Amino acid sequence: MALAHAVMSLLAHKAYTGYEIAKEFEGSIGYFWQATHQQIYRELKKLEKQGWVSVEVIPQGKTLDKKVYHLTELGRQNLIEWIDQECELGSIREDILVKIFSGYLVSKNILLQQLEKHRRQHMKKLAVYEDIAKKFDHSPEKLLADELCKYMTLRRGIICEQEWIRWCEESIEMLGNMKG
Amino acid sequence: MALAHAVMSLLAHKAYTGYEIAKEFEGSIGYFWQATHQQIYRELKKLEKQGWVSVEVIPQGKTLDKKVYHLTELGRQNLIEWIDQECELGSIREDILVKIFSGYLVSKNILLQQLEKHRRQHMKKLAVYEDIAKKFDHSPEKLLADELCKYMTLRRGIICEQEWIRWCEESIEMLGNMKG
DNA sequence: GAGATCATGTAACCAGTTACATGATTCA
DNA sequence: TGAATCATGTAACTGGTTACATGATCTC
Numbered sequence: 001m002a003l004a005h006a007v008m009s010l011l012a013h014k015a016y017t018g019y020e021i022a023k024e025f026e027g028s029i030g031y032f033w034q035a036t037h038q039q040i041y042r043e044l045k046k047l048e049k050q051g052w053v054s055v056e057v058i059p060q061g062k063t064l065d066k067k068v069y070h071l072t073e074l075g076r077q078n079l080i081e082w083i084d085q086e087c088e089l090g091s092i093r094e095d096i097l098v099k100i101f102s103g104y105l106v107s108k109n110i111l112l113q114q115l116e117k118h119r120r121q122h123m124k125k126l127a128v129y130e131d132i133a134k135k136f137d138h139s140p141e142k143l144l145a146d147e148l149c150k151y152m153t154l155r156r157g158i159i160c161e162q163e164w165i166r167w168c169e170e171s172i173e174m175l176g177n178m179k180g
Numbered sequence: 181m182a183l184a185h186a187v188m189s190l191l192a193h194k195a196y197t198g199y200e201i202a203k204e205f206e207g208s209i210g211y212f213w214q215a216t217h218q219q220i221y222r223e224l225k226k227l228e229k230q231g232w233v234s235v236e237v238i239p240q241g242k243t244l245d246k247k248v249y250h251l252t253e254l255g256r257q258n259l260i261e262w263i264d265q266e267c268e269l270g271s272i273r274e275d276i277l278v279k280i281f282s283g284y285l286v287s288k289n290i291l292l293q294q295l296e297k298h299r300r301q302h303m304k305k306l307a308v309y310e311d312i313a314k315k316f317d318h319s320p321e322k323l324l325a326d327e328l329c330k331y332m333t334l335r336r337g338i339i340c341e342q343e344w345i346r347w348c349e350e351s352i353e354m355l356g357n358m359k360g
Numbered sequence: 361g362a363g364a365t366c367a368t369g370t371a372a373c374c375a376g377t378t379a380c381a382t383g384a385t386t387c388a
Numbered sequence: 389t390g391a392a393t394c395a396t397g398t399a400a401c402t403g404g405t406t407a408c409a410t411g412a413t414c415t416c
Contacts, residue, residue: 019396032273034376036377064383076285084286084294090273098186098189098213101189101330111263114264159347197368219405247368
């Protein structure tokens with residue numbers, strides 16, 4: 001159910017086209033919830049049926065109409081109620097850990113390569129997040145509530161990347177110390 | 181494709197029944213890959229069709245036969261090749277972050293409750309992992325390769341829980357400092 | 361005797377991914 | 389003029405979740 005709420009989260013800020021929502025899922029909200037444009041178009045239709053969003057159709061003449069989505073009052077209420085409900089911990093599915101788990105089947109070098117590559121990927125992501133963080137005024141007392149909320153999710157992204165890097169480095173060292 | 185490989189990872193150690201594999205997905209491997217017994221029975225059938233696992237049927241007389249699964253040489257080769265292939269970063273879908281993202285729509289108290297609850301859940305998980313870690317000899321030079329591999333994935337679990345707790349605490353403090 | 365655990369599965373549904381498809385506009 | 393981006397979608401498939409179902413054995 002949370003994709004619906006992720007979409008509504010965006011629409012709580014402002015109206016969006018499906019395309020723009022898909023773009024946001026590549027950045028900002030995409031740092032903690034991934035979705036493709038196909039999923040989003042499908043989800044928006046469901047949300048409309050339930051009356052949680054409304055559509056403003058902007059005719060484009062020759063090509064397909066542009067559709068701007070708005071969060072309805074019903075949708076807003078639903079989102080607010082959802083926030084207060086109990087939530088499960090997200091489920092984890094990390095290829096790299098499956099690889100490490102059976103890493104004893106392959107050579108040390110292959111594992112080290114995987115870890116190095118992984119480390120580099122997370123360094124890249126971290127650099128991106130830290131860049132975005134610079135744009136925020138870092139004193140929480142000065143941030144508006146909605147900016148602070150965004151900033152908190154960004155902090156989560158930063159911490160996540162830092163810890164992946166820490167784990168990669170630790171693991172590389174452990175493998176180095178390993179006999180054989 | 182990685183559920184298949186997660187299952188094969190287990191079978192690389194020893195033969196298992198579907199039920200036992202499902203149990204492992206609640207502990208050990210379940211710390212980084214979740215799957216239900218329904219998924220596992222379905223996956224085992226696929227793996228058998230592809231010749232990556234073989235089944236040893238143990239008749240139980242009155243009730244359904246017990247089925248013990250073994251990794252075939254083909255399966256083992258496939259797993260080894262998979263480990264060396266490029267892998268994507270796992271995708272993240274965290275309800276709590278969607279909630280925080282639109283947290284400005286609700287009262288500070290509701291957010292604090294969510295964060296506190298989340299923190300407690302991760303503290304519990306951390307305690308479990310740290311308990312398991314105690315059973316390992318902590319010097320990597322002394323661990324056998326397969327034990328070290330398991331230990332590395334466990335370390336990832338521990339770091340992951342620590343970072344969640346760190347983020348929850350940081351966020352609680354930020355909310356505390358917020359005006360309004 | 362009741363409840364937990366062992367052990368197997370089917371069916372339906374929902375969510376996520378991949379492939380395919382169209383056409384306008386913008387910029388180098 | 390060709391590539392990138394804007395903007396919309398359908399279809400098929402795969403993977404994950406929820407609900408239902410059966411029956412044996414073990415332990416209190």
